[in-house]
Amino acid sequence: MTKKNIHYIVIAITGFILLFLLFVSSKERVQFYGIADSKETVINYNFPVFIEKIYVSPGSPVKKGTPLLGIKLAPTNTSLKTLPLEIEQLQAEKEFWKTKKTHEIQNTLLIQKEELNKINYTIDQLKKISDQNTSILKEMKSLKLVPNATTTTTEDELNMLKKRRADLLKKYSFTLNALENEKEIGSQPLFKEMEKIAAEVNLGNHEKNDLIIINAPDDGVVGDLLCKTNTxxxxxxxxxxxxxxxxxxIKGYIHENAHSKINIGDKVLVSSSTNDTKVYEGTVTGLGSRIVTIPERLRKISQIKIYGREINVLIETQTNSLLQKEKVLLTHLENNDKDLNRVPAVLN
Structure with missing residues (x-):
C-alpha cells in the first residue's frame, strides 16, 4: 500500500471519528458556508510581444516548468498590431471600389440597351413604312399614275436614325471602356498601400527576437487564455x-447575527459539503468591512435573501482534495477545540 493511500485512509478515519465526537456533543457552534478557491496568477509581459505558439488550453493541468506560451518581442518603433487590420481595411476599400464600378458598368449597359431598343424599334417601324411606300409607288408607276414619285423623306429619316445608333454605340463603348479602366486603375493605389504595409509587417517579423518560452510557475491549472497565435x-x-x-x-459568508463571534486568527474546520472525509484546518485571515447579501448558492433557502459578513480563510495544509469553486462548510473552533477533536455537522 502506497503512502498516498495510507494518507487518504488516515484522513477518512479521522473524519469519521471527529464526526462522531461532534454528534455526541451538545455544544452549539458557529457554522457558515463558503467557496474553495486559489490565488490566481496573471501572466503578462512588460513589452509588446508577438504570440508565436500556444502550448496549452484552458483547464489544462500542468507541472511546474511546463511551457505555456512561445512569444517574441515585437519591434517598439512600429505599431505592428494594427498593420494587419489596416490591410484588411484597405482590402475592403478595394473590393468596395470594384463592386461600385461593376454596378456602374451594369447600369450603363442597361441604359444603353434601352436607348438602342428605342432606336431599333423606330428604325423597324420606318422600314415597314418605307417598304409599304415603295410597294405603293411601284404599283402607281406601273399604272403610270405617279411616274416621278419617290420615298426620299423616309430614307433620310432611316439614315439619320442609323447614324444616331452608330454614334450611341460609339459613345457607350467609350464610357464602358473608361469604367473598366477606373475599376482596375482606381484600385491600384490601394493595392500599393497594401503591399507597403505587408512589407512593414515582414520587416517587423525579421526584426523580432528569438522565441521566448513562458513556463508554468508551479504545479497548477491553466485558467483563462486571452491571446491568439500570430497576434x-x-x-x-x-x-x-x-x-x-x-x-x-476559502471565501465564506457568516450570518450578520453571528459575525461578531469570529475574529482574525481564529481557527475553523473546512469540510466539503458533499464529502465528510474532506476535512481541513484553516485560519481566518480577513474579515469584510461591511454587511453584504450572501450569494444565493450559499443560502439555506436560495429564494430568500439573507445578509452577512465576508470571511477569508486560508487552509494550512499544502495539498488537499477540494475542487476549485467547491462549496464547503466552515465551523468556528473554540479555544478548547484547537486539537481538532471536533468536525462540523452539516447545517440544517
Missing amino acids: YVKPFEKLLSFYESHPNI
Whole structure:
C-alpha cells in the first residue's frame, strides 16, 4: 500500500471519528458556508510581444516548468498590431471600389440597351413604312399614275436614325471602356498601400527576437487564455491566468447575527459539503468591512435573501482534495477545540 493511500485512509478515519465526537456533543457552534478557491496568477509581459505558439488550453493541468506560451518581442518603433487590420481595411476599400464600378458598368449597359431598343424599334417601324411606300409607288408607276414619285423623306429619316445608333454605340463603348479602366486603375493605389504595409509587417517579423518560452510557475491549472497565435499584444496586457491545483483560499459568508463571534486568527474546520472525509484546518485571515447579501448558492433557502459578513480563510495544509469553486462548510473552533477533536455537522 502506497503512502498516498495510507494518507487518504488516515484522513477518512479521522473524519469519521471527529464526526462522531461532534454528534455526541451538545455544544452549539458557529457554522457558515463558503467557496474553495486559489490565488490566481496573471501572466503578462512588460513589452509588446508577438504570440508565436500556444502550448496549452484552458483547464489544462500542468507541472511546474511546463511551457505555456512561445512569444517574441515585437519591434517598439512600429505599431505592428494594427498593420494587419489596416490591410484588411484597405482590402475592403478595394473590393468596395470594384463592386461600385461593376454596378456602374451594369447600369450603363442597361441604359444603353434601352436607348438602342428605342432606336431599333423606330428604325423597324420606318422600314415597314418605307417598304409599304415603295410597294405603293411601284404599283402607281406601273399604272403610270405617279411616274416621278419617290420615298426620299423616309430614307433620310432611316439614315439619320442609323447614324444616331452608330454614334450611341460609339459613345457607350467609350464610357464602358473608361469604367473598366477606373475599376482596375482606381484600385491600384490601394493595392500599393497594401503591399507597403505587408512589407512593414515582414520587416517587423525579421526584426523580432528569438522565441521566448513562458513556463508554468508551479504545479497548477491553466485558467483563462486571452491571446491568439500570430497576434500582437500590448505591454502588460493579460495573456493567460494560472492557479494552483488545490484551492487553499476559502471565501465564506457568516450570518450578520453571528459575525461578531469570529475574529482574525481564529481557527475553523473546512469540510466539503458533499464529502465528510474532506476535512481541513484553516485560519481566518480577513474579515469584510461591511454587511453584504450572501450569494444565493450559499443560502439555506436560495429564494430568500439573507445578509452577512465576508470571511477569508486560508487552509494550512499544502495539498488537499477540494475542487476549485467547491462549496464547503466552515465551523468556528473554540479555544478548547484547537486539537481538532471536533468536525462540523452539516447545517440544517
